[in-house]
Amino acid sequence: MIVDGYLSFPKKYVQNYTNNDTTWILQSQSRIFLNTSKLGDVVATIVIYKNLTDVISARSEFNRSSNDDDIVNGPVLSCSISNVSSSLASPIILSFEHGQTNFINASCNYWKFSSPGYWASDGCIVRASNDTITVCECDHLTNFAVLMSPFVEAHVKSKALRLVSIVGLSLSTFCLLLTIIVFAKLWRYVRSDRSVVLVNLILALIISYAIFLGGVDRTENKIACTVIAAALHYICTVVFCLMLAEGIGIARDVILVFAQTSILSKLLVFAWGLPVIIV
Template structure:
């Protein structure tokens, strides 16, 4: 962990999780009672509910629908694209919901703490939170990945010091909430956008952390690779040595026998 960062207390994770879970519960109720497509955007929350009859996209390019969006949704660079093909083998899935929670620009991004190898440590939330769900178990693995584009700000000034990571809110461990990147790929990023691809549905965000973290991960991978190659080479050397040693031993015995025979004669 970097010296200039501190862990966020567990209650902050609980707060984030409670807010997201509460809002998702409301959206779930709306989705259960909604028969038509539904869009609602307030000051800091955007919701879209629809049926999976075609590829899912939010915000939509449909001008008549986009007029319903508040300015922050229309101007955001956030986009969500989910292919209908993702559910070809899941006929029971018929509807979806998208929840966008706007990050308050005036507040300092919260820090994230993790304690497992699959998670990211010492990172700040720099994007809105996007939750995508369907009328089925959230644990499903998508046939085609979900594509999320997050709009971020001030990345130009930060990019030499930090590295982005696409993550999701992981609540799989009882009593522990954290951000994890398992199943999510940071595909690319520009000055003001980051594109993520994830193979499951849940609540997503983009975190930024010190670039040394990425360099440390690369160094760790390089060290592991180097040690593995060294071990393999050592094993090969031992095998070759043992294989050739029997010939050396045979020649030695033969020579001793020959000289012994000569001396006896």
Template sequence: DVLLTVGVLTINDARESWDFLNTNDTRNSPATNSTSAESVSSLLLQSLETITTRLTSDSFNIETPSILLNKTTFENTFNADFNSSVEINITEPDGGNQSITVLTFESMDNVLPARDEANSSVNVINGRVVLVQSNSSISNISFTFDITNNSLGNPQCVFWNFSLFDGLGGWDDEGCTLVSDDTETVTCNCNHLTSFSILMSPNSPDSEALEIITYVGVGISMASLVICLIIEAVIWRKIRRNNTSYLRHVSIVNIAVSLLIANIWFIIGAAISDAEKKNPPACSAATFFIHFFYLALFFWMLASALLLLYRAVSVFDGGLSKTSMLAIGFCLGYGTPLIIATITIAVTAPQGTYIRETGVCWLNWDPSRALLAFVIPALLIVAINFVILLVVMHKMLTRTVARDAAQAGERHVLVVIARSLAVLTPFFGLTWSLGVGTLVSPDDRGIHISFAFFNSLQVQI
């Protein structure tokens, strides 16, 4: 009856309820005044471990639709295949007559969260959960797990540690090592007994070519941006012919500065992610500044496009003053990204879903969808800029010939701005469309390399 009841509690239809309970346990644990917290899923597993220590000494086998309970007595070595999904092998027993109790769960992954010591949000329990107990000391046991989802990689051999996260429990790899990994099975070796399984995560293309393209491209980009800023500093006093020319160069400088600082934080974030010891607070800080300055790049592009539109549809010698347009530009270019980046970290960080721990420090995708706080504004700005370009081209083609030299100069500046936007807008649009593609097809190495190439060469032209 116990096995049947537990089997009902672990069916697929119960997964949503267990997710709610596990999330609620995680969120509420820091607020308690006690030295430890309790997790319902962890308590269920612990109660089953307790039951296995109080069974009769006879050998038996009980099979239910969701759970297989087997107790076997052996003397020398032990090897058995349970439910055609987990193979257990003991080659160095303690000696004498020994017994081993094995509980193999078909769907315990619906109950236990996939959190590990790093509290990563990308891991998945990708094999059966198996509980093993013995009446003797066993320090060398091997498990061969059948993989549930072949599209996942990066296997970790883990056991359920009831003491992690102040008693909430989590998956721990201490004492367990990966022996082999192929397309169908993963073999682990552990030096203790408890509840075991394997954690896996989406494959992230990790190739030397991808790394070289990224870092060489970022280096070229940063060098080009520094040259751009030096040129702007040299010619700064000569650009005050009219307000439009001045504001265009203000936009260029801020686009270059934003991209340069974003690239610097990108390198810092990559160094933090590659470090042996993880530092989530530092990774979160790097992600915040990368998010903010990349958004600032796009919003300054929008400010440049709006300046182009305003000057194209208004009377050349009237309208807003230079000070007013500067104030609007800086509020749009830095104020809006600051609001978006701050709201994103404020909403997702308390739940631990702000950053992801695969690759460089960057906004999380699953489950918080924090990355949308960058992708949506960026692609929306690209679309708006395309519309503005079409409107401006129509206005300039239908406008009468300039009546004096001032208007001719103004018209020339507008042509330069339009030409720059016509190049930058599709370039950035293509780059971050490929970024979305890496989410849709995370295993496609070609998309990752293309995105790394275009992303690392985002240089002001």
């Protein structure tokens, strides 16, 4: 169907489709849009191959051998015009509905006829992509498809990984608490601006470990998950800022050896306040 110089296929009003195709055509998000305003009098031939995933090879220009990971995730869209010398006034827009939703790394490709044939991507770009659809833009006409890779979820619920995290962070927390006890016993001898910043850093690390151990896998509640993520983001940023504050303090002691004023309060306000703005 041509509207205002644009060819759209398939059209929504079903006239000559068989009963088996009617539901799929009406519900499918796979579409072809072609600007025909400057092509002159041409005949456009457009075909949508519903599912060739198990038939056609997924080898690409980067991997000419058979690739067991990537697949043609969706229909193959084919478009050609009778006047092959006509150049496209604007790129052809192709919308591909994914056959499977648990795939990532969408790439727009066209079939390159050679021996053996393979999928190439030059002249095609991805305009948009989500879990269910990928929109491509290409500067030529041929047979097009979207190649995608399966999503492999990290095994974050591994008992071994959980045990290592608990043991490692518990040991680190114990050492940090031991450091605070030593500081408390010897505070009259070690008291300084640098020591105060260091104690703040230790406290921030202990808080971050506690939040991580207590809430990192609490994902069943969206609000709780958001709060924990924000708290982790904040406290980890505080740790980095306290390290920066300690570096600033050391640099100041070296450069201004006989400085009489203290900037401790400013450093602490900076380290605990800036992360609030960032988060």
